[in-house]
Amino acid sequence: MTFVKETTDQPSPKFVPATERIATFDQDGTLWVEHPMYTFVMYSLERVPVVAKAKPELKDVEPFKTVLSGNREAMAKLTTADLEKILGAALTGMTVEEFAVEAKNWLETARHPRWNRPYTELVYQPMLEVLHYLRDNGYKTYIVTGGGQDFARMGSDKVYGIPPEHVVGTASATKYGYDKDGKPTLTKDPKLMLFDDFGGKPEGIHLMIGRRPYAAFGNSTGDQQMLEYTGAGDGARLMMLVLHDDAEREYAYGPAQGLPDTKVGTFTQALYDEAKQKSWTVISMKKDWKRIFAFES
Amino acid sequence: MTFVKETTDQPSPKFVPATERIATFDQDGTLWVEHPMYTFVMYSLERVPVVAKAKPELKDVEPFKTVLSGNREAMAKLTTADLEKILGAALTGMTVEEFAVEAKNWLETARHPRWNRPYTELVYQPMLEVLHYLRDNGYKTYIVTGGGQDFARMGSDKVYGIPPEHVVGTASATKYGYDKDGKPTLTKDPKLMLFDDFGGKPEGIHLMIGRRPYAAFGNSTGDQQMLEYTGAGDGARLMMLVLHDDAEREYAYGPAQGLPDTKVGTFTQALYDEAKQKSWTVISMKKDWKRIFAFES
Numbered sequence: 196m197t198f199v200k201e202t203t204d205q206p207s208p209k210f211v212p213a214t215e216r217i218a219t220f221d222q223d224g225t226l227w228v229e230h231p232m233y234t235f236v237m238y239s240l241e242r243v244p245v246v247a248k249a250k251p252e253l254k255d256v257e258p259f260k261t262v263l264s265g266n267r268e269a270m271a272k273l274t275t276a277d278l279e280k281i282l283g284a285a286l287t288g289m290t291v292e293e294f295a296v297e298a299k300n301w302l303e304t305a306r307h308p309r310w311n312r313p314y315t316e317l318v319y320q321p322m323l324e325v326l327h328y329l330r331d332n333g334y335k336t337y338i339v340t341g342g343g344q345d346f347a348r349m350g351s352d353k354v355y356g357i358p359p360e361h362v363v364g365t366a367s368a369t370k371y372g373y374d375k376d377g378k379p380t381l382t383k384d385p386k387l388m389l390f391d392d393f394g395g396k397p398e399g400i401h402l403m404i405g406r407r408p409y410a411a412f413g414n415s416t417g418d419q420q421m422l423e424y425t426g427a428g429d430g431a432r433l434m435m436l437v438l439h440d441d442a443e444r445e446y447a448y449g450p451a452q453g454l455p456d457t458k459v460g461t462f463t464q465a466l467y468d469e470a471k472q473k474s475w476t477v478i479s480m481k482k483d484w485k486r487i488f489a490f491e492s
Numbered sequence: 493m494t495f496v497k498e499t500t501d502q503p504s505p506k507f508v509p510a511t512e513r514i515a516t517f518d519q520d521g522t523l524w525v526e527h528p529m530y531t532f533v534m535y536s537l538e539r540v541p542v543v544a545k546a547k548p549e550l551k552d553v554e555p556f557k558t559v560l561s562g563n564r565e566a567m568a569k570l571t572t573a574d575l576e577k578i579l580g581a582a583l584t585g586m587t588v589e590e591f592a593v594e595a596k597n598w599l600e601t602a603r604h605p606r607w608n609r610p611y612t613e614l615v616y617q618p619m620l621e622v623l624h625y626l627r628d629n630g631y632k633t634y635i636v637t638g639g640g641q642d643f644a645r646m647g648s649d650k651v652y653g654i655p656p657e658h659v660v661g662t663a664s665a666t667k668y669g670y671d672k673d674g675k676p677t678l679t680k681d682p683k684l685m686l687f688d689d690f691g692g693k694p695e696g697i698h699l700m701i702g703r704r705p706y707a708a709f710g711n712s713t714g715d716q717q718m719l720e721y722t723g724a725g726d727g728a729r730l731m732m733l734v735l736h737d738d739a740e741r742e743y744a745y746g747p748a749q750g751l752p753d754t755k756v757g758t759f760t761q762a763l764y765d766e767a768k769q770k771s772w773t774v775i776s777m778k779k780d781w782k783r784i785f786a787f788e789s
Contacts, residue, residue, distance in 0.1 A: 214655055291698055335657075348702050358511055359702035360632075369698050371691030371717055379717065379724045381698050388685055388699065394668030401588055401666050401678050402685065403700055405645050405656035420668055420676065427676045 196328070198433040202409060203332045209431040211409055213333040218410040218433075219363075219400060219421060220326070222340040222347055224460040225414045225437055226355060228307065228317040230446040232459060235342035236278060237314075238301055240270070242285035253284065283385040286343065291369060291381045298349045312490070315354045319437075320489045322412070326355055329410065337408075339400060340364040341392030341417050345383070363403040365391045392417040397424035414439065415460045419469070426473060434475035438462060441481040493625070495730040499706060500629045506728040508706055510630040515707035515730075516660075516697060516718060517623070519637040519644055521757040522711045522734050523652060525604065525614040527743040529756060532639035533575060534611075535598055537567070539582035550581065580682040583640065588666060588678045595646045609787070612651045616734075617786045618775075619709070623652055626707065634705075636697060637661040638689030638714050642680070660700040662688045689714040694721035711736065712757045716766070723770060731772035735759060738778040 202211040223229035232240075243262045246253065253259040258277035261269045273281075286294065307314055326336050338357055340347045344364030351357045368386040373379055391399040397420050400408065410433035411418070411425035422434040439446050439462070440454055448457040451467035470477050480487065499508040520526035529537075540559045543550065550556040555574035558566045570578075583591065604611055623633050635654055637644045641661030648654045665683040670676055688696040694717050697705065707730035708715070708722035719731040736743050736759070737751055745754035748764035767774050777784065 214649070217657075344699075345702070352511070360514075360700070362702065366699055369695050371694050371721070379694070379720045381694055381721070397668050397676070397678055398666050402641075402663055403657075405642075405659065423676045424668070424678070 196433075198410065198431055199329065199332050199334075201431045211430065215406060215409070216329075216332075216334040217337065217404060217406050217408045218329050218334045219337045219339045219396075219404075219408045219412070219425070220322070221396075221413040221415070221418045221421070222338050222364075223342060224439065225412050225418070226318055226322050226338070227314065228445065229460045230439075230448065230457070231308070233342055234314045235346050237305070238298065238346060239278075239282050239285045239343075241301065241305065242297075243281060246285050250284075259284070282343070286346075287367065287383045287385045289383055291345065291383060294345055294383055295349060298346050302350055315350055316490055317488060318354055319484070320486050320491075321484050322437075323355065323489070325412070326357070330356065334410070335361065337361045337363060337400075337404060339391065339396050339411075339421060341390075341396075343367075344389075344391070363391060363399045365389060365395075394420045396421035400424070409433065411435075412437070415462050416466050417461075419466055422470075422475060423473075426475070434470075434473070435478060436462070436466070436470055436475060437478045437480060438467075440479055441484075441487070444487050445480060493730075495707065495728055496626065496629050496631075498728045508727065512703060512706070513626075513629075513631040514634065514701060514703050514705045515626050515631045516634045516636045516693075516701075516705040516709070516722070517619070518693075518710040518712070518715045518718070519635050519661075520639060521736065522709050522715070523615055523619050523635070524611065525742065526757045527736075527745065527754075528605070530639055531611045532637075532643050534602070535595065535643060536575070536579050536582045538598065538602065539594075540578060543582050547581075556581070579640070583643075584664065584680045584682045586680055588642065588680060591642055591680055592646060595643050599647055612647055613787055614785060615651055616781070617783050617788075618781050619734075620652065620786070622709070623654070627653065631707070632658065634658045634660060634697075634701060636688065636693050636708075636718060638687075638693075640664075641686075641688070660688060660696045662686060662692075691717045693718035697721070706730065708732075709734070712759050713763050714758075716763055719767075719772060720770075723772070731767075731770070732775060733759070733763070733767055733772060734775045734777060735764075737776055738781075738784070741784050742777060 201207050201209040220226055223233045240262055258273055258280055302315055307317055329336055336357055338347055342364055344366040347364045348359035348362045351362050366389045368384040368388050369381040370384045389399050407428045408425045411422045412435045413422055414437040426432050426434050439448050447454050449462050450456040451462045451464045498504050498506040517523055520530045537559055540556055555570055555577055599612055604614055627633055633654055635644055639661055641663040644661045645656035645659045648659050663686045665681040665685050666678040667681045686696050704725045705722045708719050709732045710719055711734040723729050723731050736745050744751050746759050747753040748759045748761045
């Protein structure tokens with residue numbers, strides 16, 4: 196990769212000191228599968244029956260009623276506001292340790308409907324190789340996801356070699372307090388602190404990292420601003436977008452390049468045109484990736 | 493240090509894997525001088541004339557009028573709400589790059605009124621040694637400050653060997669946008685995201701790091717919750733508080749142990765008693781530190 200050579204070879208005019216080598220990766224659709232629905236949203240929806248058991252009054256209230264009905268068609272019509280209500284109810288009120296136990300347990304037991312494998316196996320082999328290659332060259336790799344930060348931190352180390360402190364995501368507040376034995380606790384609170392998508396991605400990078408990345412990887416309009424912000428820095432910068440154009444081995448969606456439209460991981464033609472105009476690399480899953488998942492032989 | 497031996501020696505039952513070795517340090521009064529006023533507040537106050545030049549309408553409005561008067565007695569009576577107004581006006585509206593240039597410039601030129609030296613020279617030599625010792629043993633060292641995060645990130649690497657991404661502080665939002673040439677910008681916004689003091693310290697640690705520290709260092713009631721949270725973890729944990737009891741070589745304030753009361757870096761008797769009861773280490777600057785500053789011979 197020319198970019199890595201240019202930024203890590205000492206005599207290069209584009210050399211970047213090791214401490215400044217930051218690379219940021221969107222997660223859903225860039226590092227792992229996001230269709231038919233973001234894993235984080237799947238988790239939240241599957242938490243609803245548990246929540247409704249503890250708070251039976253929710254059973255007759257929308258959008259919980261729809262989720263509990265299990266009616267996939269009705270669920271597909273839930274709005275962003277509905278989803279926010281569900282996330283607020285399903286993922287708050289517990290301590291951060293309780294959340295970690297439940298989320299880890301779910302990640303170990305839940306299965307993707309198409310491959311019947313844990314979501315953590317549906318990571319893209321070529322992207323794992325990029326992560327390793329960059330780290331071998333002194334880059335610190337970060338996840339910058341629109342999904343929940345606490346959720347994305349579970350298993351990021353095992354799956355990607357990315358420690359929790361290198362995960363930036365949509366983050367709610369926590370509240371410091373004490374349990375009945377006087378032991379300090381942090382309880383998850385519904386108050387949204389950072390919406391880490393679109394312009395929120397560079398904002399989150401500034402908040403959590405405080406440096407402009409030298410490389411950024413994404414796959415949708417939610418990553419556009421992160422790539423623009425990365426590209427606006429001096430010297431060599433690397434911007435890459437994954438185009439999902441392989442319905443056979445994974446999924447095909449855009450609507451860029453005539454691919455089917457989608458609400459999950461939208462890649463518009465305008466983003467495609469911006470990428471071409473700014474010399475960002477667009478990766479075709481179909482043409483550029485020999486193997487998609489590690490489990491494929 | 494027994495703590496470091498216990499947590500880094502492989503056969504020890506209290507061994508901590510290198511990836512989990514996190515140590516957090518308050519900055520003001522723990523790593524550098526905070527009297528007569530927090531450096532970050534000094535910076536904000538000195539920014540007011542610059543701001544008033546750009547926005548002359550502020551000249552006749554409180555609290556700006558008082559700050560511009562230069563009347564130290566009147567300034568000492570400013571409330572927290574006044575200071576928040578000043579911070580909001582003095583440190584927002586510019587891009588993060590513009591902020592960095594101004595803050596760095598101030599840190600290079602401003603002088604502490606007592607020693608007539610840059611604030612960055614008023615760091616405690618024994619704490620620099622602790623930072624190095626912990627890092628030499630695989631600990632990642634973080635600043636967790638009630639002061640402004642963007643401000644604390646300036647020069648943290650040079651002064652403490654702590655990179656900007658390891659600085660957690662009180663943080664305002666930024667806003668992603670484009671300048672007149674279409675170049676992406678992040679502009680500092682007055683909206684407070686994280687108040688990183690008292691209970692906000694463990695909350696900030698969870699938000700930015702996502703792991704409970706194994707060691708935490710502070711000097712005031714604003715650090716109490718960070719030390720409690722650290723101490724509530726399993727295994728070996730190290731909690732230390734610096735007591736400023738050396739008026740001759742630095743400052744003396746509490747009001748713990750009969751020291752003079754202060755609003756800047758308050759160390760109450762209740763905190764002192766909690767420290768003793770929980771076996772936290774209280775460092776006496778007077779008795780325990782042979783040298784306070786690096787510039788002393």
